Amino acid sequence: MQRHFSVPANFESSIAAALADFKLTLTDSKDLAKCVLALSDFFISQPDGQTPWHESWAQVAYLCYYLPLNAARLRAVIGEGEKRGFFSGLEDVLDFGAGLATASLSLSETQKLRYTLIERASEPQRLIEKYFSYFEAQEWTRTFSGGRIQNPRRTLALFSYSLTELSDLPEWAYDCEALMIAEPSTQQDGRKLLELRKKLLEKGFHAWAPCTHEGPCPLLNQSKTDWCHDRIHFDAPAWFQKMEEQLPMKNRTLTMSYLLMRKTKPQPIPAARVVGDTLKEKGKDRQMICRGPDREFLAWMHKHKIQQEIPRGALIEVPESAQKVSNELRVAQEIKVL
Ligand SMILES: C[S@@+](CC[C@H](N)C(=O)[O-])C[C@H]1O[C@@H](n2cnc3c(N)ncnc32)[C@H](O)[C@@H]1O
Known part of the structure; x- marks a missing residue:
């Protein structure tokens, strides 16, 4: 990957x-x-x-x-x-x-x-x-x-x-x-x-x-x-x-x-870019993503037992099921890298 x-x-x-x-x-x-x-x-x-x-x-x-x-x-x-x-x-x-x-x-x-x-x-x-x-x-x-x-x-x-x-x-x-x-x-x-x-x-x-x-x-x-x-x-x-x-x-x-x-407008891009390396924190791993003006992070809670490290710079699909908590999008499934 x-x-x-x-x-x-x-x-x-x-x-x-x-x-x-x-x-x-x-x-x-x-x-x-x-x-x-x-x-x-x-x-x-x-x-x-x-x-x-x-x-x-x-x-x-x-x-x-x-x-x-x-x-x-x-x-x-x-x-x-x-x-x-x-x-x-x-x-x-x-x-x-x-x-x-x-x-x-x-x-x-x-x-x-x-x-x-x-x-x-x-x-x-x-x-x-x-x-x-x-x-x-x-x-x-x-x-x-x-x-x-x-x-x-x-x-x-x-x-x-x-x-x-x-x-x-x-x-x-x-x-x-x-x-x-x-x-x-x-x-x-x-x-x-x-x-x-x-x-x-x-x-x-x-x-x-x-x-x-x-x-x-x-x-x-x-x-x-x-x-x-x-x-x-x-x-x-x-x-x-x-x-x-x-x-x-x-x-x-x-x-x-x-x-x-x-100068030509691109096709809209329904994706986010991973703009951070993995941050290992208590109870979760996080990676910063960019898809708009907000500073947001994907968060993998350790309790869900999903380990994923996405290459910095990759485009990803943010699952609709991700739960937004403050600046975090908490994911409970593997993220799809495009
Ligand atoms: C750091 S090097 C980058 C070389 C190459 N583009 C690369 O990616 O490896 C910057 C280059 O820009 C050239 N340069 C700087 N100012 C310039 C100017 N006003 N006109 C033409 N070349 C210039 C320098 O001679 C140098 O070769």
């Missing part, structure tokens, strides 16, 4: 080939880990800083660590979008701050669209064109101004971990039919994304995922600390696990905060 993601085989062989440029292999765990630590330290000390693509350690770190991790997160987000038909009718993608084309590579696995990659640094384009040649970009550009959007009503503006380097969405993004935004799943960035949801709703966009409704977000409005994020399991290949042994951060599960929004 948990959602598992791994590194696709074609990614792995492209990463291995690209590392050879730096006289490294996937099994040089210590050297790879040193590069990852250097880039991680850079992001921690300069959270709003520009990715230092001119440094070979940054390129190595992105190839062997951030690319596979972000691609797994994005595949999960894309899967949620596909379940709802989010990409239907779209033809063009503008991938802003594309880096190693992480998001476009991931989306192109299942969606045949025209990909324009906007990336101020030149190094990522060189690596992708040389080692990920199965991915065909329509165009790479260092800068972009909205004047060039040919078909805004069929265009998806894609921001994958690239908003942190900006203060707001660029103006042209508001003209596009669809927006896919993934941001680091930290409290600060996650809550900023919920503020952006509010602004986008005011500007006429509709929420397709993760939201199941367009009311005020309960995580933002009824808590000062919550932020919306899903969790997936990352089945790391052996070389990744070896490298990770040298690192302080572990990645058996990954979280992601995202927004899928379009």
Whole structure:
């Protein structure tokens, strides 16, 4: 029932080939880990800083660590979008701050669209064109101004971990039919994304995922600390696990905060999304859900002897028989995960 993601085989062989440029292999765990630590330290000390693509350690770190991790997160987000038909009718993608084309590579696995990659640094384009040649970009550009959007009503503006380097969405993004935004799943960035949801709703966009409704977000409005994020399991290949042994951060599960929004209204969704991990309490287990402006929890009373742990981020059917007690929906049967 948990959602598992791994590194696709074609990614792995492209990463291995690209590392050879730096006289490294996937099994040089210590050297790879040193590069990852250097880039991680850079992001921690300069959270709003520009990715230092001119440094070979940054390129190595992105190839062997951030690319596979972000691609797994994005595949999960894309899967949620596909379940709802989010990409239907779209033809063009503008991938802003594309880096190693992480998001476009991931989306192109299942969606045949025209990909324009906007990336101020030149190094990522060189690596992708040389080692990920199965991915065909329509165009790479260092800068972009909205004047060039040919078909805004069929265009998806894609921001994958690239908003942190900006203060707001660029103006042209508001003209596009669809927006896919993934941001680091930290409290600060996650809550900023919920503020952006509010602004986008005011500007006429509709929420397709993760939201199941367009009311005020309960995580933002009824808590000062919550932020919306899903969790997936990352089945790391052996070389990744070896490298990770040298690192302080572990990645058996990954979280992601995202927004899928379009100007077209989605079909109403008669479901709730699980937005919390299991909380073990005296006499009951609880998980937070979202289906409207209220902060609500599913509650499994231990006396009913039903044990269920629903993956954070899954859509569920709330049984009509659930008994509402304060902010709890007490369930006496297995919940159906959609
Ligand atoms: C953290 S990286 C994310 C890369 C990739 N999208 C991913 O998901 O892995 C952010 C990228 O945005 C690029 N970037 C930031 N500001 C930009 C701008 N104004 N124009 C083009 N690229 C920009 C940076 O060079 C960097 O490659």
